[in-house]
Amino acid sequence: MTPVPLDLTGDPRRHRRERIMKTIFWTSAAVSIVVSGSIVLSLVGRAVAFFTQVDATALFEIGWFPRRGLYDLLTPLAGTLIVALLAMLVAVPLGLGAAIYLAEFARPRVRRWLKPIIEVLAGIPSVVLGFFALTWISPNLVQRVFADAGVFSMLAASIGVGVLVTPLVASVSEDALRSVPNSLREASFGLGARRSTTVRKVVFPAAISGIVASIILGLSRAIGETMVMFMAGGAVGGGLRQFNPINPGTTMTAAIASVATGSDQVAGEGLTFESVFAIGLMLFVVTLGLNWISNRFVRRIRETY
Amino acid sequence: MATGTVDTTTVVRKALEGKRLNVGGLVFEWGMLLLLLSSLLVLVVLLGDIVSGAIPTFRARGFDFVTSGLSLNPETAGVSTAIVGSIAITAVVAVVAFPIGIGAAIYLEEYAPDNRWTRFVDTNIRNLAGVPSIVYGLLGLAIFVRLVDVVGLGGQTGGKNIFSAGLTLAVLVLPIIIITSAEAIRAVPNSIREAGVGVGATPWEVVRHHVLPSAAPGILTGTVLTLARAFGETAPLIVIGVATGFFGAAADATVLERATGPYTALPVVVFSWSRQSVGAFGDTLAPAAIVVLLFVLFVANAGAIILRNRYEKTW
Known part of the structure; x- marks a missing residue:
């Protein structure tokens, strides 16, 4: 018996189309690598140019006045740290409280109403919160409590950034709390523990890695936030090294933005243009590191349950 | 979650807790x-x-505020220039980021083998989503402004126009579009794919006729929400040289001249009015521009939610 000649290879045009489509999709995915590569290259290239050409003493003196050739890196770094930490003092209690209430106490119907409102807060652009920090938080909160605070202060900006970060902390830690299996709660109730005890002694510790992740993620977002600090924090164009939050100060992000909004756009004396990229590189490395740590924590909850 | 429903957990808990306050x-x-x-x-x-x-x-x-253009006079200044600029930028973002984002999501969910390269791409996208927006501004300044100028769209601004702005915001939202689209594609059950493959469809045919139609509502909702985010971005635009003051195009300017000329965007106008020395700009015009901005974002969000509720499939 001779075998029947049967061609199962299919239409070559169909095969070609398959290959083309796959290549298109692969290329789209590879674009993200190109984007990362260009970010790193454009930052590193000019940052290296900055650090090799700058007069080393200009990096540590007086303050951040790029247009006058004074690039004290500690000024924006300290400002960023102060603003981000104060912002977390606002965002962690508000965000965690909201998360705990929504995940553990709220009835489904209440939750259905409250959660979208938190999401609305998350959708408000930072420029709007910057305006709010400048025109409401500064005169009504900061200047009322601290009589000698000016219109622009790091504290007013911090509160604004804190409000901006709150929904992020709330939603990530709510996810963490909700991923704690019900069997743990039931076991606790079975031992006679009350709901509040269960939340504090059982659910919260079980969700701790996710909650820590939400806080680190919030910190990273606070460090990378520009507009609130730029509009309400003062020190536009430059500033002295400043540790008192009721005074105006500058952060890494605001330092970049203020160089860019000068009348001459990003330009100016000597290394001004390059200095912005050096700050940008610092900002990039710090936020990347924090996001990496936060991801490690998130992975830990996934592995446990 | 035991909240709200009267189940065994609640009953047992109540009995064990007793009636003490x-x-x-x-x-x-x-x-x-x-x-x-x-x-x-x-x-x-x-x-x-x-x-x-x-x-x-x-x-x-009244509505005159929405239809009049930029002006140094607070009596006549309006947001129409800014709205047009923002819409043009968002359109560039959509044209660039939407196809690439969905293509990448399809690759990662439907084609990518589970190997180191795929995991690297995946981690990279997640990291990109966490990069501060102002860093994208620096990227745009270093690369896109020049790129736009080199390809001949620089115009009189030397590349500081809606094209470089749109490209910058497109790479800013790209990781978010990829992540939300990948989630929507992942939600399509495997049985759908297996049925397609079972009747002899190729991977692309399965994607084209089964996976994409089922995932479309989720992808579109995510994309609309992401575009709304791009609409409200300010910091990267400031870095890449958006006009923060008054400007005007010549009356006889062609469409290309207008598109490659100076531009501004709604959130940028909010920002620059807030710091004007003339009181009226910060006191009444900036909040009015914010109301317009929030209204646009509200419409976009409501549209996305309606889209999702209307077309979302539950399997």
Whole structure:
């Protein structure tokens, strides 16, 4: 018996189309690598140019006045740290409280109403919160409590950034709390523990890695936030090294933005243009590191349950 | 979650707790509620502050504020230039980021083998999503402004126009579009794919005729929400040289000349009016521009939610 000649290879045009489509999709995915590569290259290239050409003493003196050739890196770094930490003092209690209430106490119907409102807060652009920090938080909160605070202060900006970060902390830690299996709660109730005890002694510790992740993620977002600090924090164009939050100060992000909004756009004396990229590189490395740590924590909850 | 429903857990818990009033527990619960409500209070105060600031402008000018262009005179300044700029930028973002984002999501969900390269791409996208927006501004300044100039779209601004702005915001939202689209594609059950493959469809045919139609509502909702985010971005635009002051195009300028000329965007106008020395700009015009901005974002979000509720499939 001779075998029947049967061609199962299919239409070559169909095969070609398959290959083309796959290549298109692969290329789209590879674009993200190109984007990362260009970010790193454009930052590193000019940052290296900055650090090799700058007069080393200009990096540590007086303050951040790029247009006058004074690039004290500690000024924006300290400002960023102060603003981000104060912002977390606002965002962690508000965000965690909201998360705990929504995940553990709220009835489904209440939750259905409250959660979208938190999401609305998350959708408000930072420029709007910057305006709010400048025109409401500064005169009504900061200047009322601290009589000698000016219109622009790091504290007013911090509160604004804190409000901006709150929904992020709330939603990530709510996810963490909700991923704690019900069997743990039931076991606790079975031992006679009350709901509040269960939340504090059982659910919260079980969700701790996710909650820590939400806080680190919030910190990273606070460090990378520009507009609130730029509009309400003062020190536009430059500033002295400043540790008192009721005074105006500058952060890494605001330092970049203020160089860019000068009348001459990003330009100016000597290394001004390059200095912005050096700050940008610092900002990039710090936020990347924090996001990496936060991801490690998130992975830990996934592995446990 | 045992909340709300009367199930065994609740009954057993109630019986074990007894009937004594639990003061500490109540204080804790009410404390958490108080923290939640203070976030809501912030939202209410914020909206109240902005709306009350905006009312004089809308009362005096009405819709005229939305249709008039930029001006140094607070009596006649309006947001139409900014709205046109923002819409043009968002259109560039959509044209660039939508196809690439969906293509990448399809690759990662449907084609990519589970190997180191795929995991690297995946991690990379997640990291990109966390990069501060102002860093994208630096990327745009270093690369896209020049790129736009080199390909001949620089115009009189030397590349500081809506094209470089759109490209910058497109790479800013790209990781978010990829992540949300990948989630929507992942939600399509495997049985659908297997049925397609079972009748002899190739991978692309399965994607084209089965996976994409099923995932489309989720992808579109995610994309609309992401475009709304791009619409509200300010910091990267400031870095890549958006016009923060007054400018005008010649009356006889061609479409290309207008598109490659100076531009501004709605959130940028909010920013620059807030710091004007003329009081009226910061006191009444900036809040009015914010109201317009929030209105656009509200419409986009509502549209996305309607889209999702209308077409979302539950398997």
